[in-house]
Amino acid sequence: MGGPIPAAITERDGISGKICNQCKKWLPLAAYSKDRSATYGLRRVCKECAKAYRAPREWHKRWRDEHPEYAQEYRENNKEQIQERHKRWELAHPGYAAAYTKRCETMKDLPGFGYTRPAHIKARWEMWGGRCWICGARATATDHVKPIARGGAHWPCNLRPVCTSCNSSKHARWTPLAWADVRQLLYDTNTLGLPQVLD
Numbered sequence: 561m562g563g564p565i566p567a568a569i570t571e572r573d574g575i576s577g578k579i580c581n582q583c584k585k586w587l588p589l590a591a592y593s594k595d596r597s598a599t600y601g602l603r604r605v606c607k608e609c610a611k612a613y614r615a616p617r618e619w620h621k622r623w624r625d626e627h628p629e630y631a632q633e634y635r636e637n638n639k640e641q642i643q644e645r646h647k648r649w650e651l652a653h654p655g656y657a658a659a660y661t662k663r664c665e666t667m668k669d670l671p672g673f674g675y676t677r678p679a680h681i682k683a684r685w686e687m688w689g690g691r692c693w694i695c696g697a698r699a700t701a702t703d704h705v706k707p708i709a710r711g712g713a714h715w716p717c718n719l720r721p722v723c724t725s726c727n728s729s730k731h732a733r734w735t736p737l738a739w740a741d742v743r744q745l746l747y748d749t750n751t752l753g754l755p756q757v758l759d
Contacts, residue, residue, distance in 0.1 A: 569600055578602070582609035670708065672715035680716040692723035700724045707732040 569578045569589070577588040581604040592602040593610065603610065624631065635642060650657035667673055681702055692699045699721030706712030709732040722730070 580604075580606040580609055582606070582613075666708070667714065671713040672718070676714050676716055676719070681719060684716055684719050685721045688721050690721060692726050693720040694722060694726040694730070697723040697725070701727050703727055703730070706734050710734045 569576055570586070571577075572586065575588050577586055578592070578600070579586050580591075583606065585606070587606050589602060591606045591608070593607055594601060595603045598604065605613070684702070685699065688699070690699055691697065693703070693705075701722055701724065702719050703722035703726075704712045704714070705718050705720055707730075708714075712718050712734070
């Protein structure tokens with residue numbers, strides 16, 4: 561069994577609550593985020609502890625976004641260390657390494673792979689305002705609208721920004737949208753500051 565046993569819900573002065581697994585304080589249930597997969601339907605740690613845990617990661621991500629040149633400079637100055645780290649990872653994860661290599665080889669054979677450049681992908685992101693093309697949240701990856709597994713290409717017209725949640729739920733499914741649906745999608749997401757690309 562992994563992880564600590566979740567604290568039971570108790571009552572104090574007529575208020576239901578439980579002990580946070582991190583700070584060990586008894587707090588009312590309103591101090592916990594909901595989690596359908598967890599025992600009692602609540603997270604094991606309170607909102608404040610979860611926020612404190614995320615803060616360094618969020619700061620680090622913001623810093624990386626604001627200083628993209630640092631990553632490039634680091635890669636150029638530490639090529640040997642990076643290659644050595646990659647070799648160690650490949651030896652420790654032979655199955656994943658082989659799958660990754662196969663995926664890279666598959667990508668090279670895709671229509672549009674030799675044509676599409678980072679500038680094309682950047683233009684697609686700018687067209688969607690850096691937002692997920694499905695739900696309008698902040699995008700974290702570039703999606704192949706028609707998945708590669710369904711015969712999708714790597715042409716710029718098949719690439720759009722997507723958030724982690726939508727990318728995971730969409731997976732390799734593909735349902736072509738009618739133009740009316742696309743227009744409605746653009747209308748709905750225009751309140752998020754997306755450019756209106758269709759008349």
